[in-house]
Amino acid sequence: MEKNTNTTNVGLAEMLKGGVIMDVMNVEQARIAEDAGACAVMALERVPAQIRAEGGVARASDPAMIKAIQAAVNIPVMAKCRIGHFVEAAILEALEVDFIDESEVLTPADEEYHIDKRAFRVPFVCGAKNLGEALRRIAEGAALLRTKGEPGTGNIVEAVRHLRKMRTQIRRLTTLTSEQMMAEAKDLGAPLDLVQSIARTGRLPVPNFAAGGIATPADAALCMRLGAETVFVGSGIFLSSDPAARARAVVGAVTHFEDNKKLAELSTGLGEAMRGIEISELRDDERMSDRGW
Amino acid sequence: MAGELKEKVGVLALQGGFAAHVSALRALGAVVREVRTPDDLACVTRLVLPGGESSTQLKLLHSTGLYMAIKDFAAAGYPLFGTCAGAILMARDVRDPEQDSLNILDIEVSRNAWGRQVNSFEADSDGTLGDRGRSHLVFIRAPRICRIGSSVEVLLHYHDEAVLVRKGVHWASTFHPELTSDPVALKVWLQKTKS
Numbered sequence: 001m002e003k004n005t006n007t008t009n010v011g012l013a014e015m016l017k018g019g020v021i022m023d024v025m026n027v028e029q030a031r032i033a034e035d036a037g038a039c040a041v042m043a044l045e046r047v048p049a050q051i052r053a054e055g056g057v058a059r060a061s062d063p064a065m066i067k068a069i070q071a072a073v074n075i076p077v078m079a080k081c082r083i084g085h086f087v088e089a090a091i092l093e094a095l096e097v098d099f100i101d102e103s104e105v106l107t108p109a110d111e112e113y114h115i116d117k118r119a120f121r122v123p124f125v126c127g128a129k130n131l132g133e134a135l136r137r138i139a140e141g142a143a144l145l146r147t148k149g150e151p152g153t154g155n156i157v158e159a160v161r162h163l164r165k166m167r168t169q170i171r172r173l174t175t176l177t178s179e180q181m182m183a184e185a186k187d188l189g190a191p192l193d194l195v196q197s198i199a200r201t202g203r204l205p206v207p208n209f210a211a212g213g214i215a216t217p218a219d220a221a222l223c224m225r226l227g228a229e230t231v232f233v234g235s236g237i238f239l240s241s242d243p244a245a246r247a248r249a250v251v252g253a254v255t256h257f258e259d260n261k262k263l264a265e266l267s268t269g270l271g272e273a274m275r276g277i278e279i280s281e282l283r284d285d286e287r288m289s290d291r292g293w
Numbered sequence: 294m295a296g297e298l299k300e301k302v303g304v305l306a307l308q309g310g311f312a313a314h315v316s317a318l319r320a321l322g323a324v325v326r327e328v329r330t331p332d333d334l335a336c337v338t339r340l341v342l343p344g345g346e347s348s349t350q351l352k353l354l355h356s357t358g359l360y361m362a363i364k365d366f367a368a369a370g371y372p373l374f375g376t377c378a379g380a381i382l383m384a385r386d387v388r389d390p391e392q393d394s395l396n397i398l399d400i401e402v403s404r405n406a407w408g409r410q411v412n413s414f415e416a417d418s419d420g421t422l423g424d425r426g427r428s429h430l431v432f433i434r435a436p437r438i439c440r441i442g443s444s445v446e447v448l449l450h451y452h453d454e455a456v457l458v459r460k461g462v463h464w465a466s467t468f469h470p471e472l473t474s475d476p477v478a479l480k481v482w483l484q485k486t487k488s
Binding site: 001002004005008011014018019036038075093098099123251252255 | 311472
């Protein structure tokens with residue numbers, strides 16, 4: 001018997017496809033998310049929009065709240081650690097969370113190095129804005145990728161940019177000849193073997209989900225149509241006026257992302273979405289997507 | 294049974310590991326269609342229920358009308374294969390916690406009985422399926438079959454516990470054949486249930 005292999009870790013990511021992973025801040029929200037059909041929850045003390053508004057250093061959550069949420073729901077429980085903070089990650093592993101998100105939403109702990117994720121038994125998800133970043137995280141051991149988007153803004157524009165960029169870069173790879181591979185690997189800053197394998201298969205070796213700015217069922221369906229295999233919703237649900245209804249609608253929208261009539265039904269009467277921020281109003285140092293490399 | 298003309302395999306694509314099943318079945322030469330509505334189901338003659346989160350899938354089965362449609366499909370004698378969450382949905386009884394299900398196989402299943410993701414594992418089966426060697430089994434936050442009705446046959450064990458069972462053309466596994474390079478259980482199910 002072999003535990004915690006690449007197959008079991010990427011396998012769990014496969015099992016999350018077409019489901020919605022929701023940020024929750026307490027047991028009550030975790031139950032609402034599970035009842036609405038979330039396929040997993042992300043336990044954190046403040047959702048990205050609050051972290052943005054309140055400022056200060058954002059760290060991994062108190063183990064007590066993570067344990068309480070694990071005890072309250074039967075779906076997988078994920079939690080975030082700071083970029084490069086391998087001790088926070090080790091604590092989350094000791095708590096037996098099902099996935100660790102090495103996340104730019106929290107304040108980075110290391111500006112030079114991301115965590116060596118192969119040293120852990122629990123799978124990791126990491127954010128990526130483009131193919132080079134995605135392949136660096138995979139080489140470090142990430143079992144799942146997500147777009148960074150611009151968390152806590154309720155604005156989908158950055159997630160769309162990252163999904164399109166990734167798609168274009170993957171498509172470009174498949175058109176290159178063998179002698180172009182090394183130059184491409186150098187430009188992407190990515191390992192040659194991963195570049196060659198994607199050139200051959202036309203796809204990433206791990207699933208890629210969308211995250212960062214999803215606020216409506218239509219946002220979720222847009223990401224799916226741009227190639228995301230499912231979505232994370234952070235601030236978008238529990239900062240809206242009717243979280244349970246919005247959560248159910250986003251779950252439906254991810255399953256029926258190609259069915260416009262269903263999407264119209266699902267988008268009806270959800271009350272107010274979260275307020276949202278125009279990206280150009282953010283100062284450069286307020287952009288979470290620029291954290292990590 | 295209809296379907297001599299178009300022997301199409303449906304993969305329930307509400308949530309979960311449907312993409313891996315679609316690729317595995319296509320690699321075995323099957324014609325595959327993703328099933329999200331009762332209309333999709335009407336176009337196929339077999340159905341695979343993938344892994345994923347059974348509680349999520351159950352909600353979507355109800356909201357799409359597929360809950361009754363799949364029960365009718367099974368009652369009409371069309372073949373089904375449920376893996377992991379799919380096996381939970383097919384079971385008569387579900388516990389830890391108790392949950393509604395399609396009640397297609399007379400088994401009782403305990404959800405996530407192997408524990409959280411840190412306890413997910415790969416291993417080889419005790420015995421073999423047909424004339425093939427031991428099957429490689431991948432268990433991910435897997436359920437356990439804790440009661441088996443007298444009408445249900447056990448096809449594979451791991452450490453003396455049932456991991457692949459069937460009643461006629463309705464098969465269920467607690468492991469993920471679709472995540473291995475040689476999905477023997479799916480292959481044998483396809484062969485044995487040919488109409």
